[in-house]
Amino acid sequence: MAEIKEDLQSRRTAFVTVGTTRFDSLVRAVDSHEVKDQLYRKGYTHLLIQMGRGSYIPTKSGGENGSLVVDYFTFSSSIADYLRSASLVISHAGSGSIFETLRLGKPLIVVVNEDLMDNHQSELAEELAVRKHLYCARPQTLYQTIADMDVESLLPYQPGDATPVVKLINRFLGFPDE
């Protein structure tokens, strides 16, 4: 029992999520030796990949002779639980998973999918990276980002507030402030 507890405490998982579609170049990147080496060097023990509809299947590994334990799955209804138990989240650029991760206060690397036609999603990730809430990477530069990152230097994201916009709507319609 004590052993399991110790195992849970020393377990540091990097969780990769591609969302509801596919992002093979990200899955391929995290499955590469460079990225796995960097993660291991940074003290991560497990790599868990949510690969969505992608066709690239990463190689599972049991973590023998000092390497990462690698596992994957396609979809799950409880992504929130995986995010909660992760020590590092590597995510696609969708606003849903970005904000859910930030809300949980987890270190986050957002990888922008350059294959998407209308790639406005990089705007959000880049802006939040400028504001030091997360790191922004491309699949081919991910290992570099992991090597250079200092998760302690990331700033917590202040939760948003919808009351200013509702106040403006009310004022425009002639409703008094409450």
Added chain:
Amino acid sequence: MDLITRISEGRTLTTTIGNSSNSSCSSMGPFCVAISLGIISLIIIRVLYVIYRSSQPRRDMSPLQPLCTLIVMGSGGHTAEMLNLLSVLQEHRFKPRYYIAAATDNMSLPKAQVFENSLLDKEGVEKVGVAQFMQIYRSREVGQSYITSVGTTLLAMAHALWLMLKIRPQVILCNGPGTCIPLCAIAFLLKIFGIRWSYIFYVESIARVQRLSLSAFLLYKLRMADQLFVQWPQLKEKYPRAHYVGRLIYTLLRSINTKVRGYTYRVVESFVTTV
């Protein structure tokens, strides 16, 4: 006062149309030209007036009457952001509420229903009012050919017109993507013809930092939205008529389980996941 002007304008419009159809155009060329010019300038004046009025706050004698509200649900992140806004809206001022989502989107309306159920549990129907849920045809699916999309666009517009005449909303809340465009266009036409005056509010997605989305750009440039809200200061600089409101995501702090159509949904923050 405005209503009277609008009605009298409408009457002038119909009488002039009646006159022009009775007269023979071949013998009275200059007269016909004058009439058509008159009609065109009347329409232009009306359109300009509607555009001008649309940017003005409501000046109503009975500001405490609740307003019939149409909420256009996008999908995924758009729906989450809209629910976030709705969670702080004073629902007793915005009732009854009509929710519209694209016919291909099966997730947004159940989420809206979960939200409405949570309101009912909390306040009761007398205060929060009733809600209705509807789906609308989309003008173009991803990957659809342009030739067939002419037909589907016409169908979508007809459907939007039908829904708008049925709902006749006074307030329209939307935040993209394209589903709201036919509805806003029809709302604008209803304003021009004096059938129903509505206030259109568009909240640009948090994901848009540097450039407006196509829907927001259209509503901004054509001046169809009464107020357009953006969540990043960069957009306010580029589009000065927009209103910067800061980030409005993630304020909903509740976790409930609600049953809709036999499925149990769990609402955590503004996310809804199937249990």
